[in-house]
Amino acid sequence: MKYDFDQIINREGYSTVKYDLREVIFNEKDIIPLWVADMDFATAPEIVDALQKRVSHPIYGYTLQNDEFWNAIINWTYKRHQWKVIKNELVFVPGIVPGLGMLVQALTNVNDKVALFSPVYPPFYENIEKNKRELVNIPLINNDNYYSIDFGTFEDELKKGCKLLMFCNPHNPSGRVWKKEELEKLLDLCDQYDCNIISDEIHADLTLFGNKHVPFASLSAIAEKRVITCMAPSKTFNLAGLNCAYLIFKNPKIKSLYLDEVKHMHLDFGGTIGTEALKAAYNHGEDWYQELLKYIEGNIKYVQEELKDTPIKIMPIEATYLLWLDCRGINESASMIVNFFHQKAKVGVQDGRHFGYTGAGFMRLNTACPRSVLEEAIKRIKGNLE
Incomplete structure (x- = not known):
């Protein structure tokens, strides 16, 4: 090697x-x-070299996410997942976990019902409950040591007015890669009951043993309307400490709602080191x-x-x-x-x-x-x- x-x-x-x-x-x-x-x-080492080159310049002022940054994401996403995204659909976020919380705030109101499938990544719970939304916890079905989605229980909760689904794709902690048919069934239910979907796809690049990740929002025009995608190079390239991630909005109305929530907090642009690391990872890693x-x-x-x-x-x-x-x-x-x-x-x-x-x-x-x-x-x- x-x-x-x-x-x-x-x-x-x-x-x-x-x-x-x-x-x-x-x-x-x-x-x-x-x-x-x-x-x-x-x-x-290609990332380390890029960071050392940038650090050698002794001024670390405000950093622009320019076309090189966005094109690195666009090209990587297409190469890995055959999914076309464009610059206007992308928004910088300082980590997926902060992005989850800001999306919950932007897309729901206090006391709204927000669903998840458990077990799941712990910050999902925190971002629902700490934002004073009602947590709808739907256990996954463990069938012979393999998880599947309880669509019946989920539909029952949608009928009660669930406004948002926080979804982990691929699944953490089990490592399940959700099949296209499962995603389509979830999407059909969410569209029928007017429920949007936050899809945390931070592990999208870490599919193993011939399995293939399907970006949720890539399924159809309905998926583009309903799904907000969260991605980052952090798990793939071991860059979690650099606070650099991005959201993909195929629906401009949802993107506007999100930006209205975060722009006044100046959380829509990133720092010097994370910016350079993402470019080097996606372009040379x-x-x-x-x-x-x-x-x-x-x-x-x-x-x-x-x-x-x-x-x-x-x-x-x-x-x-x-x-x-x-x-x-x-x-x-x-x-x-x-x-x-x-x-x-x-x-x-x-x-x-x-x-x-x-x-x-x-x-x-x-x-x-x-x-x-x-x-x-x-x-x-x-x-x-x-």
């Missing part, structure tokens, strides 16, 4: 959430942190990206093989580098399962309850680390299962 994903890089002492908060999160410092969704790989996917697939296969004869069941993964572990075979108590990983095995995976009550008994494990680190983590887990 051209790039060294086996390299272990010390991240301690750099104000790193994943490492420098270990004692706060787990009450343990001697723990392998495989929880928060960033990677322990050096990002593409292809080779690194392709090797990354192969390495992650290898890590996932390793974990699947090592845990196949244990009480831990791994939900089949189609995207992301995050494994959703059904650990109910270890213990009936979710708290005891957490204690097993954190206190006994000393492996810092994420408690499934963070993703909603339907995540009880599950744990989320981040495989985006050097193989030797993963091997040590699995050794600790298996050794303490005996």
Whole structure:
């Protein structure tokens, strides 16, 4: 391989959430942190080179997102997903999570019903409840260790006046890639009951094992009317700390509502470093990206093989580098399962309850680390299962 994903890089002492908060999160410092969704790989050297070149100029004033920035997004989106977007449909946002909250504020009113399918990424809950909207929690159907959407329950909630759906595509934490037919069925229901859709597609570029991501808004003219797409290079290229993401509005009326909400807060333009990183990633990061996917697939296969004869069941993964572990075979108590990983095995995976009550008994494990680190983590887990 051209790039060294086996390299272990010390991240301690750099104000790193994943490492420098270990004692706060787990009450343990001697723990392998495989929880928060960033990677322990050096990002593409082409990105580092671009940032070093920009940093060498000693003035870091207000930065313009010019045509080079927008064209990088346009070209990447078309190359990856065969989806055509144009500059006027794009809006900078300082991270998808802030974008989710601002979209909720722009598209709904206080006490409006906003739906999600659980378990799901924790900030979904926060952005609904902290904005004083009514959370409509619809559990996914777990059919033989594979999630599907409960369309019947969703329609019942739409009939009660649900105004907005927050949707994770691909799904975090399970790594499911939603099929075109599933998206079409969701869209039909939302259009019938006048419900818009926020589609968080931050993991869109991390599809694995031949699976293909379908941008929700690419389905049809109705999808363009109903769906707002959230994307970023942060998960794909390990750039989460640079606060650079973007929203895609195919519906200009919804875009106007959003801009009315955020422009007075000056949250529609970005900083110097994030701007340069996005351009370098999308314009020059292809080779690194392709090797990354192969390495992650290898890590996932390793974990699947090592845990196949244990009480831990791994939900089949189609995207992301995050494994959703059904650990109910270890213990009936979710708290005891957490204690097993954190206190006994000393492996810092994420408690499934963070993703909603339907995540009880599950744990989320981040495989985006050097193989030797993963091997040590699995050794600790298996050794303490005996």
